[in-house]
Amino acid sequence: MIGLLVALLSAVVYTVGLTVEQRALHGSESISVNRPLHLARVLLTNPRWVAGCAFAALGSVGLVVSLGLAPVSVAQPAFAAGVACGILVITLVLGERLTRGEYVALGVMPVALGLLSLSTADGTATGTTAHTPLLVIVSLATVASCLAVVGLAGGRGRYMSAAAMGIAAGFAQGSAGLQGKGLGGLLADHGLWDAVVPALLSPHPYLYAVGWAVGIVLFQTSMQRSRASITAPVANVAGNVFMVVMGTLLFGERLPDDPVMLGLRIGGFALTLVVVVLVRGNVARVEADTSRRRAQDTAPGPAGARPAQSL
Known part of the structure; x- marks a missing residue:
């Protein structure tokens, strides 16, 4: 129970940091992974x-602590669900309009992750050690694959959507x-x-x-092209599924x-895939809307005025 509470509290801190990052990014120059x-x-x-970033890092540290107190299939879903719910609340408070698909996706995601958490109610033991060489190989291979896919797409001049980049970020x-x-x-x-x-x-x-x-x-990079309510659920689902599956196997849970x-x-895992499908359908429109707002925000207005930023 303590591990679950720590994960949820960490999610709140992480979400605050994520929101601050987003608002800073939408008022800054365009960035690209091809110009590090x-x-x-x-x-x-x-x-x-x-x-x-400091707030988000603090939330990540809290997640590390919770992972030592609860099984990965409890702590990680609780953290991801907390982030998704937090983003939805902040988005609504700031007056940003959500599409029906986004409402459904953000509503389904906590349910999916809640099912994963409920599935451990029989007292699943928490794994604390793994086979170190295998853990190192899996982590390095995953990061190398993400970089290779993004680099290959960029090198060939192909446009990589915010959702696809969010998935790579999640892994x-x-x-x-x-x-x-x-x-x-x-x-x-x-x-x-x-x-x-x-x-x-x-x-x-x-390796962390x-x-x-x-x-x-x-x-x-993906968040600057879109908004947190699009990129965060995709990244969270991808990272959550990967970590729950591999963590359960590698740590013997x-x-x-x-x-x-x-x-x-x-x-729970099936519903997380539904989230990806629902969010993916709105990406093109949201990226176009975000690009238009960023162009308006960075353009000089009358008497130095600038339009208000939105999440």
């Missing part, structure tokens, strides 16, 4: 984006999450201070940094033996 130095300059010289962040699960296991097994040395001697923090860096670059619990698990 320019991308780094635009992001790191924007104080509002840096502040949002990269999922690989970081696997390393976060390893760090959370060390915290659970050794305690905070006694886990410092084993953590520094393990590959977990370094790699996956997090690649994931955040891809995610920020068994699937439920009870047929009802197993059915809830399968149903």
Whole structure:
């Protein structure tokens, strides 16, 4: 129960950071993964984006802690559902219009992740250790594949949609999450201070940094092209499914033996795929709307006035 509460609280902090990042991005220069130095300059010289990134990083640290306290199929879905619900609330508060598909997608996503959480009600044990070489190979292969796909698409001059880039970001962040699960296991097994040395001697923090860096670059690029209510659910679903499946396997967290619990698990995963389909249909229109608003925001207005930014 404590792990679930920590995951939800971390989701609130992460969502606040995500919202601040989004508003900073929509008022900044256009960024591209094909221009990494320019991308780094635009992001790191924007104080509002840096502040949002700090909040998001704090939320990610909270997720690491929760992963050591609860099974990955409980902590990760709770975190992702919390982020989705938080984005919906903030979007509505700021007066942004959502399409019917977005309402359905954001409504289905918490249900899907809730089913995954309910499927562990029979007291599934929390795995804290994994086969380290296999964990390293999976993480590196995932990050390398994400970079290869994005680089290949960009190198051939093809346009990669915000949703597709969000999926790649989700997989990269999922690989970081696997390393976060390893760090959370060390915290659970050794305690905070006694886990410092084993953590520094393990590959977990370094591979976490790699996956997090690649994931955040891809995610920020996709979020500038669209809005958080589009990109975050896609990235969350992709990262959530990847991390739950691979985390369960790599950390030896068994699937439920009870047929009802197993059915809830399968149903949860099926609904996450529905979310991707629903969100994908709105991406082209939202990207066009976002590009138009960004052009208006960056254009000089009368007496230096600028239109208000929206999420």
